[in-house]
Amino acid sequence: MESPMHASFHMGYYEWAELAFFWLLSLVVAVLVVMLLRPSRRKAVTRRTPKATTNGSRHSPEVRLVVLALPLNLLWEIAQFPLYTVWHQNDWSYILYGLAHCTLGDLLILLILYELIALIQRDRHWYVHNVLPSGALFTIAGIAYTIYSEISNVRIKGTWGYTELMPIVPLVEIGGTPFLQWLLIPPMLLWLMHLVSARDLEPAMPGPQ
Numbered sequence: 001m002e003s004p005m006h007a008s009f010h011m012g013y014y015e016w017a018e019l020a021f022f023w024l025l026s027l028v029v030a031v032l033v034v035m036l037l038r039p040s041r042r043k044a045v046t047r048r049t050p051k052a053t054t055n056g057s058r059h060s061p062e063v064r065l066v067v068l069a070l071p072l073n074l075l076w077e078i079a080q081f082p083l084y085t086v087w088h089q090n091d092w093s094y095i096l097y098g099l100a101h102c103t104l105g106d107l108l109i110l111l112i113l114y115e116l117i118a119l120i121q122r123d124r125h126w127y128v129h130n131v132l133p134s135g136a137l138f139t140i141a142g143i144a145y146t147i148y149s150e151i152s153n154v155r156i157k158g159t160w161g162y163t164e165l166m167p168i169v170p171l172v173e174i175g176g177t178p179f180l181q182w183l184l185i186p187p188m189l190l191w192l193m194h195l196v197s198a199r200d201l202e203p204a205m206p207g208p209q
Contacts (some may be wrong), residue, residue: 022100150174
């Protein structure tokens with residue numbers, strides 16, 4: 001086991017700005033989750049696709065992706081962080097910053113991959129209409145980036161390292177938990193987005209007259 005936390009981490013303006021953005025985004029996501037889960041009080045209408053829903057940013061597929069992906073990735077990062085040496089070699093300020101930084105990075109990668117597939121399909125709602133082939137490409141692209149990132153940062157740059165508890169994926173020789181993160185979360189995310197969209201496609205209950 002590595003030595004206990006000892007390295008002091010100085011939070012500069014950039015780090016504080018990134019942390020502030022993360023918590024602001026988390027607050028916005030919490031509000032949007034409440035809005036997404038809140039039953040509609042509008043009169044019953046027929047909806048055929050997510051594009052036909054009432055105008056509003058919360059119906060954007062990108063917004064839904066961020067709303068659903070942030071808690072999933074944050075919980076995963078918290079669970080796997082002790083398997084990295086930075087957990088044992090730095091103080092809590094660095095750990096909190098690292099969790100925020102890694103989660104924001106996950107969201108950015110997901111958004112970029114999502115938009116690339118949207119460009120290929122020429123459909124921002126591809127997760128509804130063409131989920132199997134595009135979802136497979138979405139997942140494979142995330143795994144490919146993770147393999148590149150882990151090899152580059154662990155074996156080449158030495159940006160971070162694994163503890164002896166980290167399982168290693170054969171052949172590619174990267175950590176098992178980041179590999180599983182990008183194997184499981186993208187399809188789970190698309191499934192949740194599909195459920196939310198299916199909920200919107202159902203006729204709303206009539207509101208009070």
